[in-house]
Each structure stands twice: as structure tokens, then as C-alpha cells.
Amino acid sequence: MRAPGLKRRLAFWLFGVLSALLVVDAWYSYSDALGAANQAYDRSLSASVKGIAERVYATEKEVVVDIPYSALELFEAGSSDRIFYNVGIPGDKVITGYEDLPLPESISPNSPVFYDGIYKGQQLRLGAMLKPLYRAEFPKPVLIIIGETINTRQEVVHHLFSREVARKALLIVVALAVALFATMIAVQPIDNLGQAIRQRPEDDLTPVTALGVPHEVKPLVEAINLHMERISAMLEARRRFITDAAHQLRTPLAVLNTQAEYALRQHSEAEMRPAIEALHRSLASAIRLANQLLSLSRAEPINGLMVARQAVDIAAVARDMVVELLPLAARKSIDLGIEGDRAPIVVAGHPVLLRELIANLIDNALRYTPENGVVTVAVDQAPDRASTARLRVIDNGPGIPAEFRAQVFLRFFRLDGSDYTGSGLGLSIVREIAHGHGGDITLSDAPGVSGLLVEVLLPLVEGAA
Ligand SMILES: Nc1ncnc2c1ncn2[C@@H]1O[C@H](COP(=O)(O)OP(=O)(O)OP(=O)(O)O)[C@@H](O)[C@H]1O
Ligand SMILES: [Mg+2]
Structure with missing residues (x-):
């Protein structure tokens, strides 16, 4: 699976976050535009309401309204809106205009109020005002209501709103383009680095220069x-x-x-x-x-054999090797034996290499121990170390003098006087394998009069007893 590129990730996050912001902002823009449109248009509505109120008066017998043309004029010219008005005494009688226009929730004399309402299925914006008549015959004030459909207002709101949103969307697109361009420039040094490494000759392992590379890279x-x-x-x-x-x-x-x-x-x-x-x-x-x-x-570690480990019972491997090499021991009348019970000692390792390790140690013991000698192989758990297996090969041959015990692990190193059939690689192989398994090897004097004790420690498989 390919991981998404930097540019795509950036685009995803920027686009997501900015779009969410745009939605929130659009909501505010809409209510701002509506506020602005209402403020402007309510002013003319107010003028009309007041214009009509001025022309309401009372005679002794009746209330008279003379609706001035100018009061309704603003609604005409090229406008798609309709107007509805009503003048009357609330709860008493309608003087002129449409009945049942929506009423304001609260109102006080001589100052107009504005509100939204629905009349005959149309959304209206209404202005209303109470005009007291100051006559004993008509103690109740006259209520003047003018409502207009809101098409023009909506057009204005729509116009303001869509311009605002378009401008911000453009801003987002530009920001996104700039961010992507910036990432492209920022990523360029990594591309260049890759190119430089790819174009190197096959055998060039000299360090890559970090010149001109941003410090993040x-x-x-x-x-x-x-x-x-x-x-x-x-x-x-x-x-x-x-x-x-x-x-x-x-x-x-x-x-x-x-x-x-x-x-x-x-x-x-x-x-x-x-x-x-x-x-x-x-x-x-x-x-x-x-x-x-x-x-x-x-x-050698370069072969990566140590990476693929499996559970290996090295006690069993040691037993097998002893049996395999018995004929060799018999040829020199050497008493080759194995010590310990048959309990499995399981390590994580490479079975072929572990065999090689044990074979080399027994081979050395048999090779350098004179006739009629004794060679013992023992596998157990290390007594003084937790979860560690211990393999010992003990002989009663000449042993290795302490001053040479480091050198014998070197490749091709042999002690003077060793027979000439060896190549001096056995112990290097053994150490390489032991280290490859996360273990260690030490040489010391055998417990008897003479001889060598080789001890290999290998980590046990987790959880194995
Ligand atoms: N058990 C031993 N007793 C005495 N000397 C030993 C013993 N094991 C190894 N040595 C000495 O250490 C030297 C190095 O051993 P190593 O196994 O590395 O090489 P080698 O046995 O000479 O050759 P190879 O194992 O590659 O055929 C040997 O030449 C020998 O002198
Ligand atoms: Mg050897």
C-alpha cells in the first residue's frame, strides 16, 4: 500500500479545515447580509408607515385616512414586490386595506416596529405603528401596518452573500495552490538527494553530502x-x-x-x-x-541466516553429533561421552549453524587430545545465569596456554606444533556462530590435570524451561 504523499495530505487537511471554516463563515455572512438589507429597507418601510400615520385624523364622526401616493411609491418602480397595508383600530374596525395582516408582538405609540410574518402564503416584512387620535370620541389609537414581500430584500441578501462566499472560496483555492507550490519547493531537495544517490556509480559508498539539504532532512x-x-x-x-x-x-x-x-x-x-x-x-x-x-x-552476519531463527534443542544436537563422531573417537581410543539427562534445552537459532558449532568443538577436542584421552560434552542450563543454555566440551589433552586463548579465535591462527591438517578456522567459525545467536564463548583450563574446557553460552528461547 502506498502512503499518501505530502502534497495530498496537506491538500486534504487544508481543504478540509478551510472548507469547514468557509461553511461557518458563510452562516455569519448570510446573517450579516440579511441584517444589512433589513436595515436599509426597514428605513423606507418606516418612512411609509410614518407617512400614512401623518394622514390619519379624526372628525367628530369618523376616522379618516388619506393614503398618500408617495407612501407606497417606493414599492413600485421596477420592483417585483407586492405591498399590503392595513389601517384600523385594533379589535374595533378596519378603516382601509387588507384584513388579517400579521400583528406585531408588542408596540408603543408613535414609534414604528418591524417584524416578519406570513400572509396568504407569502413571506412578508412588516412595519407597524400606533397613532393616538387624542379625541374623546376615539379613545383607542389607530394601528397602521404595511407589509411588503421580500423578493427585493432576498435579491440583495443573495447578491451580498454570494459575492462574499465567492471571494472567500477564491481565497481558499489560492491558499491551497500556494501551499502545494510551497510543498513542491520544500520537497525538491529530497528529490534531488534521491537523484544524486541514484546517479552514483554502483560501488560508490562514500558519504552523501548534506550540503544544500534543509536541516529537517x-x-x-x-x-x-x-x-x-x-x-x-x-x-x-x-x-x-x-x-x-x-x-x-x-x-x-x-x-x-x-x-x-x-x-x-x-x-x-x-x-x-x-x-x-x-x-x-x-x-x-x-x-x-x-x-x-x-x-x-x-x-557471517551478511548472509542474514541469523534473522530466520527457530527453536532448536541443542542438547539433542549435541547427542547426535557425539554419536556421529564416535567412530572418529574410536580410531584414537578416545572415550567420547555426553553428560546430563535428556531434558531438552531449547534455544532460538539456526540448526545447521549450531550443528557446525558443536561439530567444530568436538572435532578440536578429538584432534588435539592424544590417544586414550577423555572428551566429554555437556549441555545444561547455566547455573549462575537466568534463561541461558550452557554447552561445554571438556578434554584432557594439552589445553591452550592462557596467553593464546584470545588469538586462537583469529582466522587461520594455529598453535605451533598442531598437526598440519587443520586450517585454523574452526574456532573463528564457532565464535561467529555463538555471537550471531547472541551468545558467547570462553576457553579455560579443564578441571583435571590438563586439558581444555570450552564453554558456550546461548540465550534460551523465551519461556522455555
Ligand atoms: N581442544 C583443544 N586442545 C588443544 N588445542 C586446541 C584445542 N582446540 C583448538 N586448539 C588450538 O587452537 C588452534 C585453533 O583451532 P581452530 O579450531 O580454530 O583451528 P584448527 O583446528 O587448527 O583448524 P580447523 O578447525 O579450521 O580445521 C588449533 O590449531 C589448536 O592449536
Ligand atoms: Mg579446529
Whole structure:
């Protein structure tokens, strides 16, 4: 799923918020426009009401109204509105005009009031005023009402309102365009950065320069650079490894070649046989070297094998390995055994690599322990550390002097006097695998008179006992 772009997000929020504001504002604009229109038109309504009121008078017998043309004039000229008027004494009689016009809620003499009402299904704006007659025959005042339909008012309100809204909508559109344009400009440096990285030569892992990049984007540049540093460190390690491996393979291959030439120069089978036996031995150690190199490269973090872990019972793996290597032990009359009950000890790991780890340690013990020695493998929970598995391989061979215990983990490092079939990679592989599993390895003196104790600690699977 693609995450929405910055521009779209910005547009969404800006548009949403501004539109909501526009709606609220439109409501206020409408009531303002209505207020303004009413104020203007009520003034003429007031003039008309007062104009009629002036022409109302009473004789001894009756009340007379002489409606001036001018009072109704304003409603005519080109207007689509109709007017309705009524002059009469409330609750007594209608003097002239339309009956039943809506009445005001409250009114006081000589000052007009304005109100809205409905007459014959039409919306009206009405003005009303009471005029006292000051005559004993007519003690009640006359009520003058004029109502007009509101078409003209509505046109004015509509006109004012739509202009206001149109202006604000235009403002929103412009603001949106400006914001989008600004984002485009702001995002440009990121685009440029991407371009610059894409256009680099494949093997260029030098840091990206943060020049001209806005400071908000600097963390990204720094992260990219950190990542490139890691990659180049890995590549460097790999390059070193390949150089070492090539170097280490060249010698045994040259030796094999010489041995083969020597064997070919022999004439009798009796002379040839020892030469071929030597060739065979060298070949075996060249094969071992090649295998160890492959194991090492497999255990390297760059292969990502450690990422896909599964639950592995290393007690079972150790038992299997011991059984597998029993023939090798028997050849040197070494007493190879496993200690501990059959309770599973489960770690999260890569089964093939864990096998490799145990195989290398047992192989070392068998290889460097003289005939009739004793080699013991033990797997249990570390007694002094919570949720940690402990694998120990103990032999009673010569051991490794304390001053060399760090060096034996280096690639291709071998102690003087070790037989010449090893390649010096076993312990590097073991350490690489242990570290890859978040574990650790230590070498120490075996509890007996002589010998080596190798201890590997690996984290147990969460929750496994
Ligand atoms: N159990 C041991 N007892 C005595 N010395 C040991 C023991 N294990 C390792 N060493 C010494 O440490 C050196 C390094 O061991 P490592 O397993 O790394 O290489 P290797 O056994 O020589 O070769 P490889 O295992 O790659 O075939 C060995 O050459 C040996 O001298
Ligand atoms: Mg070894």
C-alpha cells in the first residue's frame, strides 16, 4: 500500500479545515447580509408607515385616512414586490386595506416596529405603528401596518452573500495552490538527494553530502550515511575474507600439484605409493579447508541466516553429533561421552549453524587430545545465569596456554606444533556462530590435570524451561 504523499495530505487537511471554516463563515455572512438589507429597507418601510400615520385624523364622526401616493411609491418602480397595508383600530374596525395582516408582538405609540410574518402564503416584512387620535370620541389609537414581500430584500441578501462566499472560496483555492507550490519547493531537495544517490556509480559508498539539504532532512542523510558505512564495513570484511581464503587455498593447491608431479616421476609402484598417500592426506586437508571456508562465509552476519531463527534443542544436537563422531573417537581410543539427562534445552537459532558449532568443538577436542584421552560434552542450563543454555566440551589433552586463548579465535591462527591438517578456522567459525545467536564463548583450563574446557553460552528461547 502506498502512503499518501505530502502534497495530498496537506491538500486534504487544508481543504478540509478551510472548507469547514468557509461553511461557518458563510452562516455569519448570510446573517450579516440579511441584517444589512433589513436595515436599509426597514428605513423606507418606516418612512411609509410614518407617512400614512401623518394622514390619519379624526372628525367628530369618523376616522379618516388619506393614503398618500408617495407612501407606497417606493414599492413600485421596477420592483417585483407586492405591498399590503392595513389601517384600523385594533379589535374595533378596519378603516382601509387588507384584513388579517400579521400583528406585531408588542408596540408603543408613535414609534414604528418591524417584524416578519406570513400572509396568504407569502413571506412578508412588516412595519407597524400606533397613532393616538387624542379625541374623546376615539379613545383607542389607530394601528397602521404595511407589509411588503421580500423578493427585493432576498435579491440583495443573495447578491451580498454570494459575492462574499465567492471571494472567500477564491481565497481558499489560492491558499491551497500556494501551499502545494510551497510543498513542491520544500520537497525538491529530497528529490534531488534521491537523484544524486541514484546517479552514483554502483560501488560508490562514500558519504552523501548534506550540503544544500534543509536541516529537517539532515537526519535522513545521516541515516543513509550510517547505513552506507555499515555496508562498506561488511564489504570490506568480505573482501578481506576472500583475499585470505584465496591466499590460504593457493598454498595447499601448490603442494598438491608438487606432490602429484613427484608421484608421476616415480617409476615403480612401490615408490609411487607413499607419494600418493601423502597426496591423499594433503587432499583431505584441502577439502577440510574448503569446507571450513564455506562454513565461515555462511556464518557471517551478511548472509542474514541469523534473522530466520527457530527453536532448536541443542542438547539433542549435541547427542547426535557425539554419536556421529564416535567412530572418529574410536580410531584414537578416545572415550567420547555426553553428560546430563535428556531434558531438552531449547534455544532460538539456526540448526545447521549450531550443528557446525558443536561439530567444530568436538572435532578440536578429538584432534588435539592424544590417544586414550577423555572428551566429554555437556549441555545444561547455566547455573549462575537466568534463561541461558550452557554447552561445554571438556578434554584432557594439552589445553591452550592462557596467553593464546584470545588469538586462537583469529582466522587461520594455529598453535605451533598442531598437526598440519587443520586450517585454523574452526574456532573463528564457532565464535561467529555463538555471537550471531547472541551468545558467547570462553576457553579455560579443564578441571583435571590438563586439558581444555570450552564453554558456550546461548540465550534460551523465551519461556522455555
Ligand atoms: N581442544 C583443544 N586442545 C588443544 N588445542 C586446541 C584445542 N582446540 C583448538 N586448539 C588450538 O587452537 C588452534 C585453533 O583451532 P581452530 O579450531 O580454530 O583451528 P584448527 O583446528 O587448527 O583448524 P580447523 O578447525 O579450521 O580445521 C588449533 O590449531 C589448536 O592449536
Ligand atoms: Mg579446529
